[in-house]
Amino acid sequence: MNRRRFLGLGASVLGAGALAAVAVPSAARLLGEGRPGRLLTSGLELPPPFQVPLPVPPVLKPVGGDATGDRYEIVQQVARLEILPGVKTEAWTYGGSWPGPTVVARSGRAAVVTHRNQLPVPSVVHLHGGHTPADSDGYPVDLLLPVGSSGSSGAMAGMAGMAGMPGMDHHAAGKSVTGERTHTYPGHQRAATLWYHDHRMGFTGPGVWRGLAGFHLVHDDEEAALPLPHGDRDLPLMLADRAFAEDGSFRYPAAGDDEPGVTSDYMNGVLGDVILVNGAPWPRLDVDRARYRLRFLNASNARLYRLELDPQPPGGDALVQIGSDGGLLEAPVAHDALEIAPAERFDVVVDFSRYPPGTAVRLLNRFGSGRTAEVMRFDVSSRQVSDDATVPEQLSTIEKLDASAAANTRDFTFRRSRGDGWTINGDPYEPGRDIARPALGATELWRFSTDLHHPVHVHLNHFQVLSRNGADPGPYDAGWKDTVDLRPAEEVEVLVRFTDYAGTYMLHCHNLEHEDMAMMADFVVE
Template identity: 35%
Template sequence: MNDKNTTPVRPLSRRKLLLAAGATGTMALAGCAGRTDDQTGSPDEDDSNPGDEQPRGHRSPALERWVDEVPRPATQEPTGTKDGQPYYEIEMRESQQKLHRDLPETTVWGYEGSFPGPTIEAEQGEPIYVRWTNNLPDEHLFPVDTTVHGDIIPYDIEGVRTVTHLHGGNVEAASDGKARGWFTRDFAETGPDFEKKDYYYANDQPPATLWYHDHALGITRLNVYAGLSGFYLLRNDHERSLGLPDGEYEIPLVLQDRKFTDDGAMYYPDGPVESESPDPSIVPQFYGDVSTVNGKAWPRLSVEPRLYRFRLLNGANSRYYRLALLEYDEQSGETGAAGPEFVQIGTDGGLLPSPVELDGRLELGSAQRADVLVDFSEYAGETLLVHNDAPAMYRGQSRAEADDVEPLPEIMLIDVEEGEQTETNVPETLTRVPELSLEAVDTERYLPLLRSSDEYGRPLFLLGSEGNQSGHRLTDPATETPTVGDTELWSIPNLTGMSHPIHLHLVHFQVLGRQSVGYDPGDEIDPDSLRPPKQFERGWSDVVSVDPGEVVHILVHFGEYEGLFTDQTGEYMWHCHMIEHEDHDMMRPLDVRSTSEEGSDD
């Protein structure tokens, strides 16, 4: 392999770094309740980490479960054309929405005033234009911590900052929705990376379950929590020819957690518990105590005894989900035997080569998607529970967890109607997914996930590099500077005490495998010695979960690959998609260079 990312001074090895880092908590490579055999690390008490306090205690009012039907997001229609292509104007605005039968109407911020926003349906190879307009109030719904990037964010300007990112989009840099490309109402104020009002989405990529959401620097966690997200479904004729469930039998489902006050307002904490932090203050993570699906609290879904297609999205700020369907006695509230299996047909980046019947639970980190089939034909008249066994602090631990971090085992109910069973037909093959090759790698990168503290003693999660294993800040010069057309190997060790879902803008990648953190930069990688990708993360991904104590190796190609995707250059982002982490510096620029710029790193 050719390594274009060499550094003049060899940094500390990973083994030496572990010995030196105990005081900062990087040794907390710990497990948690609900561990499974494939999880790495070993249980280890660690009460010494500063800033581990959870959000200030608040409990939602008691709500009767399973009283509302799951709503289905509306489909957005174009408002006209531009350059002969569909043109959309989608407004961000405040509205009132009934999120539970027994709650007063809740104030939400939504695209077209809806939480979640309307679904955009696009066709592969047919570009569209979207103007995302900001008509939000001047004051935020939730407490804003002005110490987060206070040196580069003008918190004193009038209005709320927003910018929309098409998550999973292989798009031009000017339309990526970068964190510093924000704008206020009527574009009165714009950020330093703002380039244009009308975003251009080429849609020249495989059909997939994409989504759009706010990405404004320093307040993404608040804007998304307020409701600013929605589905973007990309389709093509080949997918339609497969005979997959469609129409009313294809249902997008976004899973999120929320907290509420007695008057129906969504609650977001104004700081950690018993902390010397600023008031208000960002919190390390957020975990709600109420499950919402498509914006409805603890709902139920009625289905026929037949095959369905679910487009699942983890839209939560921090929470992981590990999902299974269980038989459920609604009267007693007890679960029974396993229900129908999830058959996965697609991941973040589109269809898998063939369907995969999962032999365990389906794991979704924040922002991950799963395209699944579920056959209800043998469950006529039964009730099933969508059950989650992921602890809140996923594959990690915190001293305050027992009191203030909420597990969320019950997600929604599914009622299978009585009636004649419909014959099911799951295609044996779905599409061709070309494999990225380790032998074709041009550049290798060692990119550790690190934990530190900020000036207030709050947890600060950072992204490092081989040249800086203490961690970079967002505003440090770009260190990830790939050349379009190259294939790279990114080795991502997690030296913190919890799992992180890592997202790359622009590109999709393939998971090569995992190993323990004993791996050092420059070590030869033997693919046969790695733990292979999990069943549900084969194919193209744009988010990968990295558990404590492990290194995940991913293969990333920048640009067109065997007729898929497009060549794009410019500045993008990569970051943890636990949104509190993303807002608080666990985000870095990704500067994709043209071949003429190759070798021009600072």
């Protein structure tokens, strides 16, 4: 980065006056590695690591169905959970657990999910990575009001602090419902690790922080025909960091009662000092000397992870990536470490037979320090077991999108505003105002550029990363993606084809504090 570019970036982040008031080394530290967020510490003694067994989220059973699909019901409710040993924490949950129950769907078969809101606040459900019609996508002001709420006045009460925003009165009143909402996910997509979470405008951060997240797994015939690990050796792993108050409740630096966003100290993201996997602090898992499929999901609000096994197996290449946000890669990619930004998913295979019996294998976070540098532990059994799983050299066939066929090239800049907020193309979010209108069936080239660190998420369709800073894609960009990790002062080009469904969808940063403080935009497929 040359001096002119550095000073220009500093001015956009800090403002010209602020840049003049700080030494260049301070600005350099601000940019640095670009990892966002501020640590929020817990007010009670934290448990030692690797004591709690890894929980596996329950699989949700259908309540009915027919030849075309299955019906599910989920009650959003307050529950008191034992997250830290011996301590009860009040959580907002899907179905009374955190993570919520896992929906297991089949490609080509619809999953029809009815949510009933018994929380004290409105909610919005988004199936992240889902290829869905617009009315089931989870637009951030399409509120599901709690049971017993009344009409549009209840909608606006639920959006305290945002009622004066342009477009709010019409959109919140027009699309809000009370008590229950049914989402139809047609299943017109390949096997993939998806997840569902709260998406309420201005309050996604606290909603997810308090527990509103769960897995949604899609399977298909192509994946089933491969000799990959399955059954008990196919594990969804939701990574999240949280902080707790002295009484065991979640700590979160909300801007105020019913106010969207966070206090200014935390506007670049909230980091917790407790690392949770599937809702358990620093858990442990007994594993056979066999291959396991680990479906990593970063469900943290803002924390980045660099995952690494310690010790590394002989020869390295410990984490063999087989899938990304949008499902299987064409061919496996071996990593010694894996960098995962908020909302990204990486499916990897780990062969624990490469370790001697009795080895304790820690999963580390090289981007963490102190307690946040450890994630969980795998204890390798000494039992003799059979393992017929392998990782084929060819996993799938992926159609390569053609940049020369792009109907449009669009630029989207992700920047901090000069006030306490975040912008796309210089504007904070306004519901109902679109930033692009791609044609249904068209392929477009979208170019994302950043000031600081922003994981960028596109709704409706997965995309393919074309380049980073004019060069080849990065080591974690393979396959179909719906979230791409952008580091400071970086530019990434992606190709996306808009298929099947017209309507209004979202483009936003998936640092949830950035999202809540207006780093979102609508696009309309027409």
